[in-house]
Amino acid sequence: MFDGREPLYVQIADQIRDDVLSGALQAEEQVMSTTQYATTFRINPATAAKAFAELVDEGVLYKRRGVGMFVAPGARETLRAERRESFFTDVVDPVLAQARVLGIDVDEIVARLREHAAHDHPTPQAGTR
Incomplete structure (x- = not known):
């Protein structure tokens, strides 16, 4: 899963950002803990923690003390605007x-863009549904 050229913590953070953008992770949804990430992907827990810290700094995730990490309200909209x-x-x-x-x-x-968009999403012809 994580095999890019960037540092592993960056790849983890990017994957979580992508999951938030795609809707796979919703606002207020809990994300895996650093320990779960470390176990699931066989990585150092400090690496996962570094990714999570970056996402907390960006306002994508927030921590509920004693409970875990959650997707911040408005994170999807913020990420979409940045992208x-x-x-x-x-x-x-x-x-x-x-x-x-x-x-x-x-x-x-x-x-040209309109032409390509029309091929991707053809409009229904008159008399068809």
């Missing part, structure tokens, strides 16, 4: 810069 901003900064802005160099008009890009 949307990263998407525009990391993906859209470079595409627009490259398009400018190639002389591609923004309207042409939008038309």
